[in-house]
Amino acid sequence: MKMDLYVMKFGGNAIRGKEAMMRLCREIAQMRSQGAKVILVHGGGPEISAEMERRGMQPKKVAGIRITDPETLDVTEKVLSDLNKDVVGCLIEAGVDAIGMPGYHCAMFVKKPPMKVVEDGEEKEVDVGLVGEVSECDPTSLMDLLEQDIVPVIYPIGKDKDGRRLNVNADTMVAGIAASVPCKEMLAITDVPGILMDVNDPNSKLDRVTLEEIDDLIAKGVISGGMVPKVEACRKAILAGVGTVRMVNGTDPECIVADVMKEGSLRGTVIVR
Numbered sequence: 566m567k568m569d570l571y572v573m574k575f576g577g578n579a580i581r582g583k584e585a586m587m588r589l590c591r592e593i594a595q596m597r598s599q600g601a602k603v604i605l606v607h608g609g610g611p612e613i614s615a616e617m618e619r620r621g622m623q624p625k626k627v628a629g630i631r632i633t634d635p636e637t638l639d640v641t642e643k644v645l646s647d648l649n650k651d652v653v654g655c656l657i658e659a660g661v662d663a664i665g666m667p668g669y670h671c672a673m674f675v676k677k678p679p680m681k682v683v684e685d686g687e688e689k690e691v692d693v694g695l696v697g698e699v700s701e702c703d704p705t706s707l708m709d710l711l712e713q714d715i716v717p718v719i720y721p722i723g724k725d726k727d728g729r730r731l732n733v734n735a736d737t738m739v740a741g742i743a744a745s746v747p748c749k750e751m752l753a754i755t756d757v758p759g760i761l762m763d764v765n766d767p768n769s770k771l772d773r774v775t776l777e778e779i780d781d782l783i784a785k786g787v788i789s790g791g792m793v794p795k796v797e798a799c800r801k802a803i804l805a806g807v808g809t810v811r812m813v814n815g816t817d818p819e820c821i822v823a824d825v826m827k828e829g830s831l832r833g834t835v836i837v838r
């Protein structure tokens with residue numbers, strides 16, 4: 566099937582509340598009316614942290630990855646599946662047929678090995694707990710839904726081969742999917758205009774960045790926190806042959822994603838080999 570497939574992911578800071586969600590959903594409706602097919606993945610970082618705090622738990626992240634014990638996983642799954650219903654509801658309200666599902670309905674996962682992180686100038690190994698990485702993605706059911714003009718809406722909870730549930734970073738999830746489907750463009754919708762040379766200066770956006778430049782920006786600490794798994798996800802998608810990989814600002818009052826269908830659009834940061 567010939568199609569212009571856009572695989573998109575948004576986080577909780579980028580699209581916060583019903584109004585923002587409806588705005589994104591209307592843009593997706595517009596893209597579909599221009600012939601695009603869409604797979605949507607969502608995170609929910611701030612919502613998960615807020616719910617943990619409400620329950621007296623302390624959210625902890627290293628290099629953008631949430632340290633996940635069994636209790637954290639329970640909260641994460643509950644918050645993400647609730648959010649998933651809201652996203653599907655908004656798409657339907659915008660006239661887009663959609664079906665929600667957890668990541669384990671279309672992919673297989675393995676527990677993430679301990680991560681090497683630098684803390685206070687010292688390299689350490691940190692076990693982040695019940696966190697998963699995509700090991701395999703079966704695009705069959707996703708492609709079936711797309712053919713029926715339905716948008717799959719995926720929340721990043723995985724399972725390993727023994728059925729053990731794992732928390733998956735939404736950027737990691739979207740890259741696993743984008744890498745396994747005939748994807749024209751992968752879009753990471755976040756709460757900044759793109760990769761910034763100075764996180765506090767929205768005018769310092771890079772329009773285009775190479776993988777080599779990304780390595781350098783991570784080493785220099787210009788790219789940090791949640792931006793690290795995001796650029797790693799972009800790297801995976803590019804190496805898997807995804808046509809265009811881009812980061813855009815979900816809080817942009819003008820336009821979030823619809824513009825990217827224009828040839829040569831300079832929206833956000835495009836990551837290239």
Ligand SMILES: Nc1ncnc2c1ncn2[C@@H]1O[C@H](COP(=O)(O)OP(=O)(O)OP(=O)(O)O)[C@@H](O)[C@H]1O
Binds near residue numbers: 755761
């Ligand atoms: N060089 C950089 N340019 C832009 N943002 C950066 C940079 N370095 C670090 N960041 C941080 O990365 C954040 C985006 O990642 P974050 O994980 O917080 O959000 P998200 O992935 O969009 O949402 P979620 O984690 O809920 O799915 C930005 O808000 C910014 O604070």
Ligand SMILES: [Mg+2]
Binds near residue numbers: 576791792
């Ligand atoms: Mg993130």
